[in-house]
Amino acid sequence: MRGATLIVLAWNQWPLTRQCLDSLLASAPADADLLVVDNGSTDETPTAIAAYGDRLRYLRLPENLGFVRGMNAGIAAAPPDNDVVLLNNDLIFTQADWLDRLRDAAYAAPEHGIVGCRLLGGEGEPRLFHTGGFIEPEDLWGQQSESGLQEIDIGQYGRTRRVQAVAFALAYLRRDCIDRIGVLDEAFHSYYEDTDYCLRAADAGIASVVAGAVTLHHVQHGSTQDDGGFRQRLWQDSRRSFAARWQQRLRAGYRGTVLWQGTTATPQAHAHLARKLVWRLDARGLRMAYAPVRREVLDAQDFRLELAARRSLPARPEAALYCAAEPPDSAIVGRRRLALAFGDWDRVPAAWAERYAQCYRLLVPDRFQAQAFTSAGYRRPIDVVPLGVDRAYFHPQARALARAPDRTVFLAVVERLRRDAPERLVAAFRAAFHADDPVELLVYIRPGDDELAIREAVERLSAGADAPRITALSGWSFPAQQRAALIAAADVVVSARRGAGWDPLAREAIACGRPLIAPAYGSQQDLVETYGHAVEYRMVADPAERGALWADVDGEALTARLREAFAQREAWRTAALAQADGFAAAHDLDASADRLHEQITRDGTFTAPQPAPPVFGPVDLARPAGGQLVVLGMHRSGTSSVGGLLATLGVWPGPDERLLRGPDNPKGHYEHADLHMACVRRLAAAGGDWQRPPVTAPAAAIDAFRREAAAVLDTLEPRRPWFIKEPRLCLLARELLPLLTRPVFIHVVRDPVEVAESLARRDGMPRHQALALWERYTVEAFNASLGQPRVLVDYAALVDTPLATAQALHHELVALGVAGLAAPQAERVADWIEPGLRHGRSHPGALDVLTPDQRALQAAIADGSILAERTARPLPTDRDGLSTRRAG
Known part of the structure; x- marks a missing residue:
């Protein structure tokens, strides 16, 4: 019967190795044997290891052969049918079922051959250092997250998902993967061997995945710290070997250059889309470049956006995509010109139609927005690209900010004074509740031009001894990647928004399993009617946009909804949680990226995509069956x-x-x-x-x-x-x-x-x-x-x-x-x-x-x-897991 061999590679740093082994043995992995490969340690490691007796096997190498040859020695010493798990000696095992969850991910699909996990820093370190990474072809400066960011852990990336590469600080290798592509390549001493292995596996149809259900601690570079430049020399040597093999291949993987023109440094929905979609399109074979439409300072830690911003551009990129709150005021340069746009009214301003006319095609998130542009006189083709939610961040298990447990918290996020109607919301909340009710309205005010005016309005309207608890949170540039923690801290998300524009917050609230109260209007109409709790409204003119209408929430109706939410809070919460995962799966931002990719590359001058290798399965190996039927x-x-x-x-x-x-x-x-x-x-x-x-x-x-x-x-x-x-x-x-x-x-x-x-x-x-x-x-x-x-x-x-x-x-x-x-x-x-x-x-x-x-x-x-067949068939899907569809 198959087991797993856990290979811990050690080189000096005995305190780290002891910490690793003690935490590893305490997790008591089932069906696994532990092998310590000593890479020629000169400290107390050889003598101290004897205290572990038969709880592990010990292989001492005569000298430091490097990470690759040391791990290969361990693989050679593992039973020939065992899977192997490569482990750094600076890992700390704080999760008892880590191996079982890695196994689940490894065998979730036939092509899964390499499995990594979420890695935090050392104990007490809240940042995620590894969630599955990528490597760019320009400088080959590999990143350990797909977004290029090191983020505070709020429970993101909790699902098993495919990635370009995983860090071999921990790597579960299925035996059939090793049988198919061999062991680690000894052209590398240390560094880059993991990305090389994952890319070789991908060429063979074998997927690298991250098991989001596993989180361990990794003391970064613990085994080579204070080394007098030794680690840097290893890195440079391996980088040269990697570049000779893969750099041109990685460059050739791009089908053409796309210029994204927009914003990233604001809290607006358009900036949200840039941060989420630019790197996703890049991962789909489009060489993404970025140009801001106004002066802004990029997040220095957002590697992928910074990379896109500094990329050189051909005279005419294959395509240019414009995405900003205001229409373009200058020419969009690209062989194909597109825009991703939406407005706040039943009909966008006529000037918008004129300024977007330079686009070959307009992309909008829903039918409402298509009609709003058509009504304004836009006559070029319009295609709907539904915009989904990032399931890696927004889910019911997202970790909440600290909050009082004895209150029902209503969360509202406001950005613009006229559009988001905070005065209507505060008035309705005051009408719904009294000072002694165990409720709180948390109004998070996004940074922007209206920030001070919104705060003054909220504080003025919420004053008084009889007012329920209303808190205005402003002056805080809340990190976009932590927004799920803000939503998770609420019991109900509420909006009195007049504008019809696409709002990511509404979708994120539903994906997090939080009830949503909002007007069923504009880009939120279908969403609120299907998944939320609608509030009545009437159409009124926006005095700032001549001839444009938007929604004005009925105050009494909003008050009634707030009371209903409090009275039925448990039932509402149960229903919201029950629909969260299904909603997110049906409205996945990755599906949006696929659709956007199709729109950008249609009828263009992009090169043909490289054919994907056939999906690997154990049946492809020329080896006899094992007699287990x-x-x-x-x-x-x-x-x-x-x-x-x-x-x-x-x-x-x-x-x-x-x-x-x-x-x-x-x-x-x-x-x-x-x-x-x-x-x-x-x-x-x-x-x-x-x-x-x-x-x-x-x-x-x-x-x-x-x-x-x-x-x-x-x-x-x-x-x-x-x-x-x-x-x-x-x-x-x-x-x-x-x-x-x-x-x-x-x-x-x-x-x-x-x-x-x-x-x-x-x-x-x-x-x-x-x-x-x-x-x-x-x-x-x-x-x-x-x-x-x-x-x-x-x-x-x-x-x-x-x-x-x-x-x-x-x-x-x-x-x-x-x-x-x-x-x-x-x-x-x-x-x-x-x-x-x-x-x-x-x-x-x-x-x-x-x-x-x-x-x-x-x-x-x-x-x-x-x-x-090599791909899974969809399962029948009703509430009991059985098909209820009838022949028709």
Whole structure:
């Protein structure tokens, strides 16, 4: 059974190594052995390590061979089937389940081969130093975050996501990744070897990902501190080696130059988009340059924007994109000229239409804005590019600023006095609550021209002994990347905004699971009507924009909403949290970047994108299967029949006394009782069962299941080939992947209508529910085995032609390298597969009851094309995790 070898590379600095080992051993990783590779230490390391006894293995190298050769020595000393985890000796392990969560990320998709994690500085350091990085081709000055920023940790980047590279201070390497591309390249002594390895892996179709569920501490450069320039010399030497191999490749990866003209140093929505989208477009193969439309000082720590600002420009870039609060007052220079724009009114000023007319195409976030420009006389093409939310930052687990726990906090963010109507908001709050109510209105005033006037208005209107608690927060340039912490500190986000413009805060509040009170108007209309709590308004003229209308919130309606929010705060909070993740997934800023990328590159002079390498999977390796067979199939699909058939071929299901039998199958299910109960407990721990499969599961439930399953697999290992079989494994097989060594998956398939009719007879299950359950089990099973060696066994063929089906299965397993199989014997096969075993054959046309997705799934199974798939199929999605769509 597969394990993991943890390789700690040490060179002197024994106090650091001791701290690392003590915290590592305290986390008690399961199914892992610890190997310390001593890179020729001359301090007390060789003698002090003896105190750890058999809690670790120790490999002493005769001299300092450098990071690369030292780690390669450790990899060579690891068991040949083990995954390996490369670890610096200046890490501190403060999370008990770090290895299990790395394993989850490593086996979440077949192409995942390299896994890193979030790394803070030393203990007590609140900054994130590593979240998965990138390297730019100009100076090859690699960054350890995609945004180029070192940020205070507020829980950002909590999901598993693909990145260009991870830092090998910690790197989980799947064994099949090592088998595919080899060990670290010894052209590097130390530094750049990690980025080189990740880029080589990408060329082979292997992804590098960051497991956002893991956060550890890294004492930056602890093992080479105070070294008299040694580290700098290593870095320079490795940089030269890296440049010779990759610099031209990285430059060639760009399809053309795009000039983004806008603002970044203001709190405005347009500046928000520049900060979020410039680097995303760069990562998608567009060489992004940046030019401010007015004087500004860039954030010195925002490496990617600073890089874009100092890039040289061709005379005419392939494209130029304008994005600022005001329309351009000078020419936009680019072969293709575009603008990303939105206004605050039902019709933008006529001058806007004239000044944006130089653009070939106008991009707007929604239909309302398209109509607002058309009404003003804009006649060039307009395309809608929906603008989403950055899920890396805005989610319900974002860490809040300190706040009083005994008050319901309403948060309002205001920037412009006329547009954001703080006076209307404060008046409504005062009408809704009294001084002794446990509430607070926190008005965060963004820096800008109106800051002082807004503060004076809020303080004047909130004065008085009978006023509820109202706090104006101004004079504070709140870091944009920490805005989620401000939202998380609130119970309700409220807006009396008159303007119709696109507002990122509204979307971010919903993604953080905070109820939103706002007028359902303009770019927020669909958002508020679907996810928020709308407030009535009337259309009024904006005196500063002739002929333009915007929304004026009804004060009494806003007061009523505020009272309702307080009275129903728990119900509102529960509902907001329930919809947060689904909203963010459906309104992802990365999808916006994809759409924007398509718009920029259409009909232009950009070079063709480089073809992506085929997605890697373990099946691509020329190596024999390991004799571990996993039978997957929906309840009533015939998995017991296939289990018994495998037993006739000499595949061991475990001791007879541990195998289940039941009245519906007196000859035996060929299910190991302990594995069966582990599956039952796993689903129950997540709040479901086989008929109501849970969508998500607590990490502790996954870990407990994996431990129980590992104990069963340990009993089977001495007698390969063996198989496991349990219908619930369709839902859980992915969680077993870290334990299996070159497994083969046997998918047992049956006509879904027959499955439904069988479940109706046995369990009284309605047909639509049974078909939805079949869809869920089948999709989960094939998704779990993506990229792995797998075969299909058709239950109908097994019953109709048992010997031929047994011979075909035997042939496929032998071809995959499964050793120790007996040839099918006609008598034994006939004795097991009885004539007439298949009941309830579906009639012609029965598949018409399937939904379109179910028919497509069945068709892919019927023609075998599902075995060639390398990308996961979408799961059915209702609140119970089952499809409720009907055939139509």
